[in-house]
Amino acid sequence: MAEFALSTRRLLSIVAPLLVALSGCAPVYVYDSANYAKEFDPRAHEYVIGVGDSLQINVWRMADLSSGALVRPDGIITLPLVGDVFVAGSTPSQVRAAITKRLSEFVKDETAVVTIAVTSVNSYRFVVSGNVAHAGIFTSTYYVSVSEALAMAGGPNQFASTDQILLIRMDAPGKFRHIPINYDSIVSREHPEQDLVLKAGDTVYVP
Template identity: 35%
Template sequence: MIAPNCTSARTSLLTALLLLIPILLGACSTSLKEPLSITAAPDVIRSAARYESAYVLGPGDQLEIAVDRMPELSRSATVRPDGMVTLPRSGDIAVAGLTPMAAAQAVRQRLLARVRDPQVSVAVANPRDNKVFVAGEVNRPGAVPLRDAPTAAQALILAGDAGKSAALSNVALIRLDAQGHLTVHILRSSARGHAGMLLTLQNVPLRPGDIIVVQESGGARFARFLQNYVNAPLGGLSALMAPYVQLRLLQEIDR
């Protein structure tokens, strides 16, 4: 015979948790409902503008540095994490943050102390692509090349499409605007279902650095709540009470 106290404790805990459902659901309902805009940090603005006017060198760029009629001074070099490249007769030169033309001028200035009127050119062998980013309830979150995904629908498909817990009519687009503000645009679909979401997103052109966030549906949040706040605690209570219940069963058998 199972002890009444054990059953009463489990019933009381379940009742308390059920009473807390509206409160806890409200606490975990954090998906964006209204447009939001905040001022972007200066470093974010500079980073986003890196490809808009001219390519800016950065760590990892592979450079072909050529000095006209002087092959012994020409060199292939990779920009190091510290932003430097090392060249013959020039030593370390800081090129990160410079355009290829400005880097060529920096190399020329360094060579002028040793070489008469050097003509220098710098080319990037592995220019980096503009990217957009897809996060949230998708199957493969991460970066997507902008050249392969000019619209939000195409970026979503390249990210593995929306997951089973996605809110198909509530997708957010985070973008840096011309006034230096990071703005969240809520892309709501007037058509229903998966096709309706893709139809809406296909009409949204993307820009470098855009972030698409596929938000979690209310049903998925509720299922997660049940697992985190109800099923798991009750499972832990059952494991805790199991030795006591077994002891009472043995006592009943011995009688």
């Protein structure tokens, strides 16, 4: 009897997932478990420089050290005297501090006053995939919310499960998190807090 019970349990462990798959039941997401108010909002933080962005670096009273720079695919810019500086993933304040430190190795008599300006934003990219009219990689020169990203992709198509959208966000290299989004609640203004502003690298998936 014990052997029969064991084999039955094994059979159920194999058959049960198949029955769920064949039934076509969609996964259930618990929206109350997400703390939308605490999600990262890039509008409330200093801009993070990325590949493809253009910078203008000015060194006060040192015009020969001032230069425009394009962030290369390796995340590096090249400046007069200083040479290569890795800037991707850093804020302008962090880049200013790094360049100032590097310049101090060459400029001994006075403190170099460095300013950094992001003159062209090209690294703000995100993906909209799944059941939308035009899935793909999108760019913008301004921050975009979930609903705006979906509009850029032509909106959900007739097969979309608009109440089960996922915002896939990378919190750390190789560490992704799925944030449930109910687009119907955004449109109805029942839960506008779910219309999160996207970070560069986010993916909006419409099942």
